[in-house]
Amino acid sequence: MNAMWTLAGGSLVLALASALSGLAATERRPALLRQLSLPLFTLAGLAALVGGLWVLGTRATGTLQLPLGLPWLPWRLHLDALSGFFLALIGLLSIAVGIYGRGYVREFENGRDSLPALGFFSGLFLFSMLLVVLAGGALVFMVAWELMTLSSYFLVAFQHEQAANRRGAFLYLLMGQMGGVFILLAFGVLASFAGSFSFAAMRSIHLPGVWASIAFVLAFIGFGMKAGLVPVHTWLPEAHPAAPSHISALMSGVMLKVAVYGFLRVIFDLLGPSHWQWGVVVLVIGSISALLGVLLALMQNDLKRLLAYSSTENLGIIFIGLGLSMIFIGTGHAVLGVLALLAALYHTLNHTLFKGLLFMGAGAILHSTHERDLDQMGGLLRRMPWTGWFFLIGSISISGLPPLNGFVSEWLTFQAALQAWHLENGLLRALIPLAAVALALTGALAAACFVKVYGIAFLGRARSRHVRRAHQVPMSMRIGQGLLAALCVAAGLLPASIITLLGGVPWQLLGTGLSPADAQSWLWLTPISKTAASYSAPLVLMALLLLFAATVIFLRRGAVRRVRRSDPWDGGFAPPTPRMQYTAAAFAQPLRRVFAPLLQVEEHVTKSPDGSPRYRLQVTDRTIDLLYTPWVRAMDRITRYIARLQGGHLRAYLGWTLGALVLLLWMVLL
Amino acid sequence: MNTAGIAFSVLQGLAYVLLAPLLLGWVGKVKATLQNRRGAGVLQPARNVYKLLGKETRVAHTASPLFRITPYVVFVATLLAAAIVPLLATNLPSAAVADIIVVAGLLGLARFFLALAGMDVGTAFGGMGASREMMVSSFAEPALLMAVFTLAWSAHSTNLAGIIDHQLSDARLLPSMLFALASLVLVAVAETGRIPVDNPSTHLELTMIHEAMILEYSGRHLALLEWAAQIRLMLYGALIANIFFPWGIATRPSLLALAMGMAAIVGKLLILGAGLALSETVAAKMRFFKTPIFLSLAFLLALIGLLSHVILESGG
Numbered sequence: 002m003n004a005m006w007t008l009a010g011g012s013l014v015l016a017l018a019s020a021l022s023g024l025a026a027t028e029r030r031p032a033l034l035r036q037l038s039l040p041l042f043t044l045a046g047l048a049a050l051v052g053g054l055w056v057l058g059t060r061a062t063g064t065l066q067l068p069l070g071l072p073w074l075p076w077r078l079h080l081d082a083l084s085g086f087f088l089a090l091i092g093l094l095s096i097a098v099g100i101y102g103r104g105y106v107r108e109f110e111n112g113r114d115s116l117p118a119l120g121f122f123s124g125l126f127l128f129s130m131l132l133v134v135l136a137g138g139a140l141v142f143m144v145a146w147e148l149m150t151l152s153s154y155f156l157v158a159f160q161h162e163q164a165a166n167r168r169g170a171f172l173y174l175l176m177g178q179m180g181g182v183f184i185l186l187a188f189g190v191l192a193s194f195a196g197s198f199s200f201a202a203m204r205s206i207h208l209p210g211v212w213a214s215i216a217f218v219l220a221f222i223g224f225g226m227k228a229g230l231v232p233v234h235t236w237l238p239e240a241h242p243a244a245p246s247h248i249s250a251l252m253s254g255v256m257l258k259v260a261v262y263g264f265l266r267v268i269f270d271l272l273g274p275s276h277w278q279w280g281v282v283v284l285v286i287g288s289i290s291a292l293l294g295v296l297l298a299l300m301q302n303d304l305k306r307l308l309a310y311s312s313t314e315n316l317g318i319i320f321i322g323l324g325l326s327m328i329f330i331g332t333g334h335a336v337l338g339v340l341a342l343l344a345a346l347y348h349t350l351n352h353t354l355f356k357g358l359l360f361m362g363a364g365a366i367l368h369s370t371h372e373r374d375l376d377q378m379g380g381l382l383r384r385m386p387w388t389g390w391f392f393l394i395g396s397i398s399i400s401g402l403p404p405l406n407g408f409v410s411e412w413l414t415f416q417a418a419l420q421a422w423h424l425e426n427g428l429l430r431a432l433i434p435l436a437a438v439a440l441a442l443t444g445a446l447a448a449a450c451f452v453k454v455y456g457i458a459f460l461g462r463a464r465s466r467h468v469r470r471a472h473q474v475p476m477s478m479r480i481g482q483g484l485l486a487a488l489c490v491a492a493g494l495l496p497a498s499i500i501t502l503l504g505g506v507p508w509q510l511l512g513t514g515l516s517p518a519d520a521q522s523w524l525w526l527t528p529i530s531k532t533a534a535s536y537s538a539p540l541v542l543m544a545l546l547l548l549f550a551a552t553v554i555f556l557r558r559g560a561v562r563r564v565r566r567s568d569p570w571d572g573g574f575a576p577p578t579p580r581m582q583y584t585a586a587a588f589a590q591p592l593r594r595v596f597a598p599l600l601q602v603e604e605h606v607t608k609s610p611d612g613s614p615r616y617r618l619q620v621t622d623r624t625i626d627l628l629y630t631p632w633v634r635a636m637d638r639i640t641r642y643i644a645r646l647q648g649g650h651l652r653a654y655l656g657w658t659l660g661a662l663v664l665l666l667w668m669v670l671l
Numbered sequence: 672m673n674t675a676g677i678a679f680s681v682l683q684g685l686a687y688v689l690l691a692p693l694l695l696g697w698v699g700k701v702k703a704t705l706q707n708r709r710g711a712g713v714l715q716p717a718r719n720v721y722k723l724l725g726k727e728t729r730v731a732h733t734a735s736p737l738f739r740i741t742p743y744v745v746f747v748a749t750l751l752a753a754a755i756v757p758l759l760a761t762n763l764p765s766a767a768v769a770d771i772i773v774v775a776g777l778l779g780l781a782r783f784f785l786a787l788a789g790m791d792v793g794t795a796f797g798g799m800g801a802s803r804e805m806m807v808s809s810f811a812e813p814a815l816l817m818a819v820f821t822l823a824w825s826a827h828s829t830n831l832a833g834i835i836d837h838q839l840s841d842a843r844l845l846p847s848m849l850f851a852l853a854s855l856v857l858v859a860v861a862e863t864g865r866i867p868v869d870n871p872s873t874h875l876e877l878t879m880i881h882e883a884m885i886l887e888y889s890g891r892h893l894a895l896l897e898w899a900a901q902i903r904l905m906l907y908g909a910l911i912a913n914i915f916f917p918w919g920i921a922t923r924p925s926l927l928a929l930a931m932g933m934a935a936i937v938g939k940l941l942i943l944g945a946g947l948a949l950s951e952t953v954a955a956k957m958r959f960f961k962t963p964i965f966l967s968l969a970f971l972l973a974l975i976g977l978l979s980h981v982i983l984e985s986g987g
Contacts, residue, residue, distance in 0.1 A: 382735045403776040441813035449805035456790030534829045548747040569731035569792045583798025591806035595963045
């Protein structure tokens, strides 16, 4: 019990220490960031990981009252399996980011960017994320939540000389604050019925139907905004690419997961997921986010932007699982709800691992070539082999291909969806297969998307001179990536063990769990029953390796062993140049044509001054035009009226003040 | 998991490896006959693979190590996917290791590497093939899953052996199965690179998909890739034959039942192969930008099958 709080508290203190020591990394001692702040960051992550695993393993719970705040409004921390899981998740990625960052920030040391700001806000960002999942009441939660939004805003705006970064940061701050307001209102509904801000009091009351639904809608909008679900995802592709890459990894890998945590805490824990209608809403939004996210990712040429859109896709998959879980629980199938919830949690873990890895890979490319545009890259696998092979593992994982981890969570989500035959409601029986269709389509498109990324960036020949001069990244960056790549493989091979570990979360939230199918439970993943579906990742990998060995041995005999190098086939014309290769835009062209009605595709061919034709392609998100522009226009019009108040005349201002005063007095006295 | 079961699984895997070239040879022979040609013998694809295995392997200067491991990955993943699909018998340990989603995943893994290898050398053809292949599979893979889910829904199982057992014990012709069958046939045509989506016997740049990706391969690498393509054709044949027409498949691991199962699957594959040859003779290759229509047809048929099954057929 005490060890648990020592670890959790230790991670908070270490994160703060990392922030403060980062502050000291001024121009005179720039190396301090690398030598003190980031190691402290890693240690904070380690403490959080061990503490989280401890809680998950022992299934202990506990509350800690801080000697802080007003007597009637105490600051309380709370630890249970749910917060333990997310604590471990944050810790895991922070370890890798702390190690990786040591190499990555080196290039900032000679730049104009402010290192103390980077160090301070990185540490504060980690601190606030840890505090969100440790919060035991709405007050601490909201304070930490806002701290998280603000500290990450400064990280997004880190390289603020570029206008695009400033714009992305502002959009992020705006939407982050709006989401915060929705969450605050949701807590307001809960707190006004519970009469207290503590989660324990909120959990014990039962909200009347209408107010429960209002709280659900408010919380879903608020957390959905942070999670980057369609249609409130627009900040995500602007903000994530703007931050330094190790921070992008942290934002995409865990900050979006903190939103998932908030959703689980409020909906599953405090409100109780008793209405299947809520599940339908979550399922539909999740499916749309997954599909639209992957389509938009496929159309991007900027690597980090592409990864950001892919986060929307993966959060959509997580919310498909959560929606399924809510539907099953709402209709009284608790065990199936557990299965869907585990699928969502597994994908949460997976997305943290592979998206962290991929953002680090993008950062390594950026570090080595200063290039984010896919159409300038090529042939990086031979110039940066470590990054290249790690990135391949991440790409296979995110495409949901066996035997790696992305496949396991997609498999579990499919299995949960296929259990919809238990339901009586005809609408649900038709809706859930449609979500499975969306998931299948998403998986296939994600594979296309990452073939494009990997094929264009790492294979083929370099498309520009600076990419041709790419070099190996420092050892610390390789270790950071390697750690996550190894975990991707491990999470793909030992799904049954990980599900046992995650089992504490559904036990806590729903009071039930899955029963292991047989004694060899680590070998077999049989979520429903042995006859319904089984998948044994270790055996699949073993079979693959055995067949591989057999094929190699078989081919060794008789055949000509030597492999001769020669030029590629040139079609009988001039030797091929790197510019003849397919580009990222060309690769996506067939799918762009098919899905054009869902996207906004603008293609122009213009004549440049020297007479040669120029091709310009722009694919934009339709949601901006459909949903945001009308609002912005309306806001503009309203503010223009309000602006009339500010005429610049002192007497007018005094008049307004007097009027307001009279009005208030009238209201009070009445 | 007993020894006999493992032995039978290995036997079934070997049957795929050895019979796959013959199936392709049979399709070619029937096609030639229908077109009033004499054609090559049934053994010709097997001879081709054997010849390529003995030839020198050449690799472009610009190729990375990924290019050299791809043929092995593709061959192994395809073979494992095939070994999971019941060919001769249902109750084999190989079918319990994984289900249809894993089969689709393993085929996806093979395709992923093949598309990457196409882009590796840095010629325009490879990128073109990879781009087209991923477009085709973006529709075909979900359609495959939907078609099988239609059957899995009432079998309450995604294990292929479970689905086949359910079909055997409760044989009913439902409308949704016709939709699923039609969809699966279209998917099989698209995924094995046959007319009208792709033409395996052309190197005309405007129409190539699969051939464009493997253009740079030679020697034993090419042999492995061609062999893998043949196994994939047989995999789809066995999938269609055994889940829609499961009669004759061995349900007990005895030698007699296995011999019966062998005769049954050979008969079914001969009929399916002849059907493929017939359709390739009467249909023409489609323009590439028309293929999305073909593919979305397969996708929608699978969707109609699944929804009509869920809503109309599986009563409360």
